[in-house]
Amino acid sequence: MKMVLTAFIGNASFCSIFQSLAAFFKTNLPYILAGISVGGQYALIAIGYTMVYGILRLVNFAHGDVFMTAGLICFYLSLVTPLYVSLPLTAAFTVLLGFTIEKVAYKPLRDAPRTSAMISALGMSYLIQNLALYITGGLSKQYPQIPFISRSVTIAGATTKMVTIITPPLVIILVAALVALIKYTKIGMAMRSVADDFDTSRLMGIKIDKVISMTFIIGTFLASIGSMLYFTNYTAIVPTSGAMPGLKAFVAAVFGGIGSIPGAVIGAFIIGICENIIKGLGWTTFSDAFTFALLIMVLIFMPSGLFGEKKTDKV
Amino acid sequence: MLKVTDLHVNYGGIKAVKGISFEVPDGEVVTLIGANGAGKSTTLKTIAGLIKPSAGTIEFNGEDITGKNTTDIVRMGITLVPEGRRIFPDLTVLENLKIGAYLRNDDIKEDINWVYGIFPRLKEREWQEGGTLSGGEQQMLAVARALMSRPKLMMMDEPSLGLSPIFVNEIFKVINTIRARGVTILLIEQNANMALRTADYGYVMDTGEITIAGTGEELSGNEQVKKAYLGG
Numbered sequence: 134m135k136m137v138l139t140a141f142i143g144n145a146s147f148c149s150i151f152q153s154l155a156a157f158f159k160t161n162l163p164y165i166l167a168g169i170s171v172g173g174q175y176a177l178i179a180i181g182y183t184m185v186y187g188i189l190r191l192v193n194f195a196h197g198d199v200f201m202t203a204g205l206i207c208f209y210l211s212l213v214t215p216l217y218v219s220l221p222l223t224a225a226f227t228v229l230l231g232f233t234i235e236k237v238a239y240k241p242l243r244d245a246p247r248t249s250a251m252i253s254a255l256g257m258s259y260l261i262q263n264l265a266l267y268i269t270g271g272l273s274k275q276y277p278q279i280p281f282i283s284r285s286v287t288i289a290g291a292t293t294k295m296v297t298i299i300t301p302p303l304v305i306i307l308v309a310a311l312v313a314l315i316k317y318t319k320i321g322m323a324m325r326s327v328a329d330d331f332d333t334s335r336l337m338g339i340k341i342d343k344v345i346s347m348t349f350i351i352g353t354f355l356a357s358i359g360s361m362l363y364f365t366n367y368t369a370i371v372p373t374s375g376a377m378p379g380l381k382a383f384v385a386a387v388f389g390g391i392g393s394i395p396g397a398v399i400g401a402f403i404i405g406i407c408e409n410i411i412k413g414l415g416w417t418t419f420s421d422a423f424t425f426a427l428l429i430m431v432l433i434f435m436p437s438g439l440f441g442e443k444k445t446d447k448v
Numbered sequence: 449m450l451k452v453t454d455l456h457v458n459y460g461g462i463k464a465v466k467g468i469s470f471e472v473p474d475g476e477v478v479t480l481i482g483a484n485g486a487g488k489s490t491t492l493k494t495i496a497g498l499i500k501p502s503a504g505t506i507e508f509n510g511e512d513i514t515g516k517n518t519t520d521i522v523r524m525g526i527t528l529v530p531e532g533r534r535i536f537p538d539l540t541v542l543e544n545l546k547i548g549a550y551l552r553n554d555d556i557k558e559d560i561n562w563v564y565g566i567f568p569r570l571k572e573r574e575w576q577e578g579g580t581l582s583g584g585e586q587q588m589l590a591v592a593r594a595l596m597s598r599p600k601l602m603m604m605d606e607p608s609l610g611l612s613p614i615f616v617n618e619i620f621k622v623i624n625t626i627r628a629r630g631v632t633i634l635l636i637e638q639n640a641n642m643a644l645r646t647a648d649y650g651y652v653m654d655t656g657e658i659t660i661a662g663t664g665e666e667l668s669g670n671e672q673v674k675k676a677y678l679g680g
Contacts (some may be wrong), residue, residue, distance in 0.1 A: 320552070326536045326547050332498055333534040338522035338551035338597065 148192065163291040164413030165406060170293075170366070172405020173300035177359030178382035179389070179397035181352030187392035188328045190347050191250045193256035195234055197379015199353055202261060203227040203360035204276060205371040211277035216229075220279070224357040231353025232346055240342065265372035273371045276364035283365050298363045303362070307355060308398050313345065315394070320347060328392075377421070381408075384428045390441025399439060449475040449632050450495070450526075450601055455504035457487070464490040466656040467504070472601065476635040477623065479643040479664070482653035482678055488636045489531055491568035491642040491653075492603045495634075496528040497521040508601070520674050523551050525600035529607060531636075533590040537579025541570055544578050544589055548596030556596065563592040566625055591622060595631075602626065603634045608642065620646050644668045650679070 158165065178200055184192045206226050210219035221275045238257045242250045282296040315321035327344045334341055363378060366371060382397075385404050389396025404424055411420045431438060450472040457465040465487040472478045480488045493499045495506055506514045513521055535544055538634060545563065549556045564571040567588045573581060587607055594602055604623075608616040620642050627633055637643035644650055644664040652660040654674060660673060667673050675677040 245518055284473060322539065322543055323550065325543075329536045330534055333530055335498060335518040335535070336496060336522065336528050336530060337547050337593075338519045339547075340517075340519050382472055 153387050159289075161410055161413040162289060163293065164409040166288065166291060166293050166297050167245060167366075168406035168409030169402065170297040170300045170405070171363070171409065172402035174302035174359045174363040174366075175378060175385050175405055176304050176398040176401035177355045177362070178309070178378060179385040179401045180308070180394055181356050182383050183386040183391055183394060183397040184348050184352050186386070188324065188345060189239065189250070190247055191239065191254065192383065193239075193352075194251075194254040194379075195238070195261055196352070196356065196401060197375035197377075197382070198261035198265075199227060199231055199234070199375070200356045200360050200363075200379060201370065201372065201375025202230060202265065203353075203357040204364045204374060205265060205274060207361065207364070208276060210272045216279060219277075220361060223361070224354055227357035227360075228350050228353050231349045231356075235346060235349040240345075248403070262372045262376075269370075269372065271372070273369040276368040276370055278421045279361065279365055282362070294366060295317060296362050300362050303358075304398065307358065308394065311351065311355075320344070324348060381424050384424050384431075387428060388431050388438055390438030392442060393438070393440040396438055396440035449509060450634065451507040452491075453505045453507070454492065455494065455506065456502045457490050457499060458502050458529050459490050459499055464656055465501075468651075468653070468656070468658045470651050470658060470661070471651075474633055475557035475627070475630060475632055476648040477627055477635060479611055479635040479637055479647035479650045480653055481637055481640040481643055481650060481667075481673075483677075484638075485655070486653040487656040488653055489605055492528055492585070492605050492634070492636060495521075495603065496526065498528075511626070519551070522538070522597060525598070527594040527597050529590050529594045529602065529604045529627075531605035531609070533583075533586045535578040535581070535586050535589045535593065535664070537577060539573050539578055541578060541581070541589060542574045544593050545570075545596050551597065559596055560600065563595050565638075566595075566622060567592050584611050584618070587611060587615065587619060588622075591626075595626065595673075599631060601632045601634065603636075604636060605636050606636065608639045616642065641668075641679075644673075651680050658679035 178196065181196050183194060185191055185196070203223055207219055207223040208221050214222070234257055238253045242253055272283065282294065282299055284295045285292055286295055288298070304363050315324055323334070323339045323344050324347065326337065327339060327341050331341055381404055382401060385400035386397040388404065389398070391399030405426065408420045408424060411417070411423055452471070453469050454466055454467050455465055455469070456463070461572065464530065468491065470478070470587060480491065482488055490499060494501050497516055497520070500515055504514070505512055508524055508526060511524070513524065536547065539547065545560055546556065549559065570586055570589060570592055573585065578586065581589060591604070591607065606621045616639065623633060623635065623646055635643055635647065644667050647664040650662065650664055650667045651658045660667065662670065668678070
């Protein structure tokens with residue numbers, strides 16, 4: 134009798150939780166959708182941070198600015214070329230930018246203390262922002278409308294842009310492809326071994342500079358895709374447009390365990406969703422504060438993040 | 449096969465190697481013995497192209513390889529089993545072997561089976577991550593990984609360091625097996641006893657210079673060597 138009763142009560146409370154959850158989802162659906170979408174876009178940036186950190190132990194502070202530059206490149210290209218030309222060219226130029234930054238700002242400091250490369254990264258970040266300021270004259274630029282993904286759609290009463298629906302599956306496909314590349318291909322194996330140990334990788338005949346370049350190419354390519362999705366939603370580009378998404382993606386990478394790709398992706402989705410639910414609850418002012426509070430909590434209570442390496446430095 | 453002439457290397461702000469010359473003939477086992485800090489590891493790293501020498505030449509099969517990059521040197525058939533094993537802890541045993549054959553584009557199945565034949569334990573642990581192996585197993589993996597490049601010359605930096613006596617014996621047995629396959633070996637050891645017993649020829653290094661040279665037997669009998677390195 135007692136058991137039946139508890140089961141019944143348990144069931145009833147389960148039902149009410151379920152109902153209130155359903156109500157919550159219904160009222161907050163637009164925010165949840167926006168969260169998933171922006172989370173996916175953060176994920177595409179976060180992968181660049183986490184991969185570069187994994188291989189060089191360097192936080193590439195310029196990454197967010199490369200993301201912004203991708204937006205500007207697309208804006209300027211679309212003035213002179215149709216979108217089907219300017220989008221692939223945007224990806225190509227962004228990759229070239231990432232590749233060049235590594236060669237100019239990080240490669241010469243390969244054997245220098247880690248702090249030097251970190252400072253070089255900060256310098257690179259400001260250099261890009263200021264160049265962008267110079268080129269744009271400080272005026273905000275309107276991102277071109279990419280026809281298909283900027284179309285409006287309505288899901289369960291919530292109106293949003295097509296990009297919201299497209300982002301999550303696209304991110305999942307790109308991440309799956311990347312994980313497969315790292316896990317099953319020769320270059321992927323080389324990337325993992327370079328991440329473990331430079332000198333021993335050299336002894337295997339691996340050209341580590343090539344592998345590092347490859348990492349930057351992949352990271353900036355994904356950031357350029359991210360910029361196409363992100364700026365379709367937030368269409369005004371200013372020189373500091375990359376700073377906030379860049380920082381949040383960085384927090385996502387730390388939260389997921391820096392160096393881990395799945396970690397960065399999951400971290401990014403969690404941050405994107407939480408941030409938007411907070412907005413939905415009417416605390417918009419605190420949504421950024423939440424992300425950085427999360428960073429502090431993670432650094433204090435689980436510095437290796439969700440999926441980070443637990444081990445200490447190699448002996 | 450390998451000819452080092454008047455090699456000078458500055459490393460970490462000190463003159464680690466001060467004009468050494470030695471040769472490793474085809475098919476033989478040559479050992480460099482000496483105390484810590486004598487410049488043995490630096491010599492091997494320089495031959496492998498990880499460190500650039502400040503003067504001197506290194507010839508391999510008549511070709512000057514001084515200052516070439518490591519990739520080219522590995523491609524020519526020189527491999528180094530580094531000090532402290534340095535296997536890739538996050539790669540599986542099989543992947544560690546595959547990465548050893550990184551520069552090869554031909555079929556490596558046969559070679560994998562061959563090294564599994566020499567080190568049956570590695571086959572048992574094929575899918576384990578390298579970092580989960582014991583010290584002795586990691587050393588075996590490091591040697592097996594080096595063999596995967598089909599080297600002509602294999603340099604080994606302290607392969608017996610930190611291993612239990614059983615593994616030390618095993619490693620020296622393996623050295624003989626590898627040499628029987630026609631691989632030339634340049635061996636650095638602190639365990640001078642074992643090294644001299646295995647080697648055809650040996651050099652004693654002291655603070656960056658070669659002080660004594662001779663066959664393994666001669667060096668084992670040399671009073672000076674006995675006193676300094678063989679424990680009386």
